[in-house]
Every structure is written in structure tokens, then in C-alpha cells.
Amino acid sequence: MTDRDRKPPFRRGGGKPFDKGRTGSRPPFRGRDASSDGPAILYGWHTVSMALANPKRRFRKLLLTENAARRLAEENIATRITPDIVRPVEIDRLVSADAVHQGLYAEADPLPSPDLDTLPPDGLVLVLDQITDPHNVGAILRSAAAFAVKAIVTTARHSPEATGVLAKSASGALELVPLVTVQNLARALTALNERGFMTVGLDSEGNETLSAIDLHEPLALVLGAEGKGLRQLTRETCSAVARLDMPGEIKSLNVSNAAVLALYIGASRLGLMK
Amino acid sequence: MTDRDRKPPFRRGGGKPFDKGRTGSRPPFRGRDASSDGPAILYGWHTVSMALANPKRRFRKLLLTENAARRLAEENIATRITPDIVRPVEIDRLVSADAVHQGLYAEADPLPSPDLDTLPPDGLVLVLDQITDPHNVGAILRSAAAFAVKAIVTTARHSPEATGVLAKSASGALELVPLVTVQNLARALTALNERGFMTVGLDSEGNETLSAIDLHEPLALVLGAEGKGLRQLTRETCSAVARLDMPGEIKSLNVSNAAVLALYIGASRLGLMK
Numbered sequence: 001m002t003d004r005d006r007k008p009p010f011r012r013g014g015g016k017p018f019d020k021g022r023t024g025s026r027p028p029f030r031g032r033d034a035s036s037d038g039p040a041i042l043y044g045w046h047t048v049s050m051a052l053a054n055p056k057r058r059f060r061k062l063l064l065t066e067n068a069a070r071r072l073a074e075e076n077i078a079t080r081i082t083p084d085i086v087r088p089v090e091i092d093r094l095v096s097a098d099a100v101h102q103g104l105y106a107e108a109d110p111l112p113s114p115d116l117d118t119l120p121p122d123g124l125v126l127v128l129d130q131i132t133d134p135h136n137v138g139a140i141l142r143s144a145a146a147f148a149v150k151a152i153v154t155t156a157r158h159s160p161e162a163t164g165v166l167a168k169s170a171s172g173a174l175e176l177v178p179l180v181t182v183q184n185l186a187r188a189l190t191a192l193n194e195r196g197f198m199t200v201g202l203d204s205e206g207n208e209t210l211s212a213i214d215l216h217e218p219l220a221l222v223l224g225a226e227g228k229g230l231r232q233l234t235r236e237t238c239s240a241v242a243r244l245d246m247p248g249e250i251k252s253l254n255v256s257n258a259a260v261l262a263l264y265i266g267a268s269r270l271g272l273m274k
Numbered sequence: 275m276t277d278r279d280r281k282p283p284f285r286r287g288g289g290k291p292f293d294k295g296r297t298g299s300r301p302p303f304r305g306r307d308a309s310s311d312g313p314a315i316l317y318g319w320h321t322v323s324m325a326l327a328n329p330k331r332r333f334r335k336l337l338l339t340e341n342a343a344r345r346l347a348e349e350n351i352a353t354r355i356t357p358d359i360v361r362p363v364e365i366d367r368l369v370s371a372d373a374v375h376q377g378l379y380a381e382a383d384p385l386p387s388p389d390l391d392t393l394p395p396d397g398l399v400l401v402l403d404q405i406t407d408p409h410n411v412g413a414i415l416r417s418a419a420a421f422a423v424k425a426i427v428t429t430a431r432h433s434p435e436a437t438g439v440l441a442k443s444a445s446g447a448l449e450l451v452p453l454v455t456v457q458n459l460a461r462a463l464t465a466l467n468e469r470g471f472m473t474v475g476l477d478s479e480g481n482e483t484l485s486a487i488d489l490h491e492p493l494a495l496v497l498g499a500e501g502k503g504l505r506q507l508t509r510e511t512c513s514a515v516a517r518l519d520m521p522g523e524i525k526s527l528n529v530s531n532a533a534v535l536a537l538y539i540g541a542s543r544l545g546l547m548k
Contacts, residue, residue, distance in 0.1 A: 147521060267521060273519055
């Protein structure tokens with residue numbers, strides 16, 4: 001098969017794959033790790049207003065329409081730096097044609113990635129194994145914030161940066177859920193196992209269903225990319241591999257849909273739903 | 275506020291809103307109803323191979339790369355019409371730049387929309403109130419097929435057509451879950467109520483949680499667009515309005531994430547999970 005044919009079957013049209021046809025000449029991937037010093041691009045009401053409310057965010061630039069500035073003032077959200085008051089069309093020029101910015105655009109420092117060993121030894125964390133689509137990762141962040149997830153562990157390579165479409169899809173959740181960026185996912189899972197985490201990989205070929213497993217805290221739920229699934233070493237390093245229960249003809253979900261279902265089942269079983 | 279500022283806060287960057295800035299001069303919406311005679315554009319392995327396996331699909335055109343043709347032959351999937359064997363780049367030209375077509379492209383007749391009164395009086399249906407993003411509607415279709423949903427009811431206007439990105443995101447589920455297109459959603463809900471359906475609207479402001487409600491078959495779960503939510507008349511016509519239980523700081527999910535969670539809770543409570 002050609003490279004074109006070999007692409008994972010489920011990859012969403014909306015996300016630019018990082019390996020599109022390239023093999024030898026792939027450009028270096030810029031993750032959220034120390035080597036990335038570009039700003040985080042934030043736009044949209046929830047994304048920018050929650051970043052303004054996060055004391056850890058350092059802003060470099062803030063563009064607001066008059067309406068957006070007034071709305072922030074009405075909701076008592078301080079702008080932190082002096083905004084440039086602009087017409088909507090000036091923000092239009094900075095974002096993609098179909099981006100809904102609602103009159104707010106900011107450039108800020110990326111948030112620091114905490115160390116894995118700072119994770120609290122309770123509750124729920126999510127681990128993402130090379131999920132590349134920024135819409136999906138953004139939706140997963142948002143669901144993680146909804147289920148009080150303590151952190152999301154991702155790889156420095158083959159993960160989208162915490163900016164732009166991802167930040168918009170996360171709808172403010174970037175400010176709530178720490179992203180722990182690691183170089184080597186299997187090593188990170190081993191470290192979690194050693195610290196007493198139960199690490200459960202989700203895989204449609206898993207022998208048991210997630211709801212049949214005796215889950216305990218701290219729990220790490222591990223999700224792979226659509227099409228590719230969990231990499232072999234990831235799967236082997238998990239303390240258990242489980243599938244999601246589905247009664248219909250299709251046995252695999254969009255990855256952000258799988259994530260929210262796993263979170264709901266995990267949080268319910270751990271008694272975290274209050 | 276300007277039109278630009280007033281756009282719903284959660285609309286995903288990847289989807290072109292239908293009402294972008296236009297009010298007086300909005301072009302007529304082309305739904306899947308009788309007025310739409312354009313072909314359904316299908317690409318990608320699951321989307322095309324499952325359409326080929328659906329005897330109800332009538333194909334107008336089929337383009338395959340040699341590799342894709344060989345893979346169909348290996349899996350004993352008949353092509354139904356004589357395919358044009360093409361190089362991948364010829365399909366590239368027909369789809370958007372980031373579409374993952376995997377060497378399969380088809381144009382087919384849209385599937386017929388069944389009448390509302392043909393729905394079986396058991397199980398689970400989904401009702402979508404003007405959800406416009408084709409990625410989200412596609413992911414919802416895929417989850418619906420995973421949870422053996424009997425049908426999805428959508429409005430003829432303000433719903434994306436069952437083609438292209440939607441079909442790709444549905445990953446073959448278009449062939450499994452009938453789409454019932456109605457002109458007036460409140461009237462359709464009234465008809466479902468009269469036929470004994472329990473119609474439950476999902477709304478983050480709902481008084482009760484979905485899992486606290488005594489659900490019964492046949493059950494229709496009703497979802498609104500992100501940002502806008504359920505329209506008032508939709509909400510008033512539902513037999514109950516419920517929220518999803520979420521313990522974290524963010525209380526609303528991406529709409530396809532909300533849909534899969536509602537489906538899981540609904541199917542579990544109705545005993546449909548085997």
C-alpha cells in the first residue's frame with residue numbers, strides 16, 4: 001500500500017495529520033515541552049475569559065472588540081494587560097476563516113508542564129497515547145475538567161500543541177486540567193504503576209469490559225489514537241486492558257466519545273460522582 | 275453586540291456555521307429532504323465499504339485506487355458498479371486537503387428518510403435540535419450505531435447534509451442508523467409523545483440528573499446545539515428535561531460527548547446493554 005492508503009482509518013478530516021505522506025523529511029514536532037517557546041493562541045469567550053481568570057497565565061498580547069471588552073467588564077474579569085481594542089475583522093485576520101472568536105484573541109505563554117511525580121496519589125488521570133487531532137484532544141480536555149480529572153499525561157511528540165483549535169475546543173479547560181508532557185509514555189506508565197496507580201488501557205479488543213474490572217484509586221485511563229489504538233508497548237505496560245461495553249453493530253467510538261464514557265464509568269465506580 | 279460577537283460560544287472551529295453573518299440573504303438550506311438531489315459524497319474505508327455493503331445505497335460513481343480495489347476484493351466486498359481505478363492524487367482533488375480518503379471515493383444517492391410513524395415503539399432514539407457541526411453529527415451517528423439506536427430525528431433545516439465530513443466522521447454509521455428528517459421538531463416530539471415515547475431533553479440547567487429519572491422504553495433523548503442548547507419550544511414539548519451528572523468545574527460537554535454519555539446512561543437504565 002502507498003502511504004496515502006496506509007493512513008489510520010478513523011483519523012478525522014478536520015485535523016492535519018503530522019505525518020502526512022512525509023517520512024524522511026518530517027519537520028521537528030513542536031510539543032509543549034521546553035523546546036517550544038511560541039505563544040499559546042487563545043480565542044473565543046470561554047477560552048480567553050478562563051485564561052484571564054487563571055493567575056498562572058502570563059499574557060503577551062490581548063485583542064478585544066468593544067463588545068467583548070464591555071462583557072468582560074460586566075462580568076468583573078480583569079484584563080491583566082492593556083488590551084488593544086479592535087474591530088472584529090482584525091481578529092478575523094489572525095485566526096482561521098471558520099474560527100469563532102467572539103471578539104477575544106490573546107497570545108500567552110504556554111502553561112508549565114508539571115512533573116509526573118507531582119501528581120496526587122488519588123482520583124483519576126487520563127493518559128493519551130499519540131492522539132493527534134486537536135479537536136479531539138480539546139474535547140477530551142473539556143470532558144476531563146467536567147469529571148475533575150487531576151491531570152492529562154501526553155507525549156511531547158505526536159501530540160498537538162495546547163493552542164489554537166485545541167484551546168478553543170477545550171473551552172477553558174486548559175486552565176483547569178494540568179497537561180503533563182512526557183518524552184516516553186511507557187516509562188511514564190511504569191512510573192505511575194510504581195506509585196500505585198492502576199493503569200487501564202482502553203482497547204476494543206480488550207478481554208474484559210471496563211465496568212467489569214475492579215477499579216481502584218489512583219486510576220489512570222489510557223487512550224490510543226483512532227485507527228492505530230494503543231501502541232504495543234503502551235498496552236503491555238498497562239496493569240489491565242479493557243474494552244467499553246457497546247450493544248450495537250459498531251464497536252469503536254470517536255476517541256473523545258470513548259474518553260468521556262471511560263471517565264464516566266471510572267468516576268462512577270470510584271465513587272467520585274458527587 | 276455585532277453578529278460576530280453573538281455567535282454561540284461553543285461552536286467548533288472545524289464546522290462552517292450556516293448563519294455566518296447572514297440574516298436577510300441566507301441561501302436556502304439544502305437538507306436531506308426531497309428538495310436535495312445532490313449526491314452523497316462518501317470517502318474513506320469504513321464509510322465507502324459499509325455503503326457498498328448496504329443494499330439500499332444506489333451508487334452513481336466509484337473511484338478506487340488499485341490498493342483499495344484489492345482490499346475490497348480480499349474482504350469480499352462487491353463494488354456494485356464498475357469502479358474507475360485511479361491514482362490517489364485524483365481522489366485528493368475531489369476532497370478537502372486534509373480529508374483521509376484511503377483510496378476510496380463514491381457518489382451515491384442520499385438514503386431515503388423514513389417517516390416518523392415507522393419508528394418501532396421500543397428501544398432508544400436520538401433527536402437533534404439544530405446541531406450544525408458535521409463532525410459532531412457524524413460522531414453522534416457513530417455512537418448511535420454503537421448503542422443500537424433505532425433512528426436519529428433531525429430537522430430538515432439547520433442540520434448538516436449526510437455527506438462528506440459528516441459521512442466520514444460517522445465511519446459507516448450512516449448505513450446503520452436511519453435519519454428521520456422532519457420539518458418541525460416540536461410537532462415531531464408531540465407525535466412521539468402521543469405514540470408513547472418518553473422524550474427527555476438534555477440541558478445543563480435541568481432540575482434532575484438523567485440517572486435519577488425513571489426512564490422507560492421507548493425513549494427519545496433530545497440534544498440541542500452547543501451554546502444555544504434546546505430551543506424553548508423543544509424544551510417545553512419534552513416530557514422531561516434532565517442534566518448530565520458531572521463532578522468537575524466545567525458543567526457542559528462537547529455535544530457529541532454529551533450524546534454518548536446520555537446514550538450510555540439511557541441504554542444501561544433500559545437494560546439494553548447486552
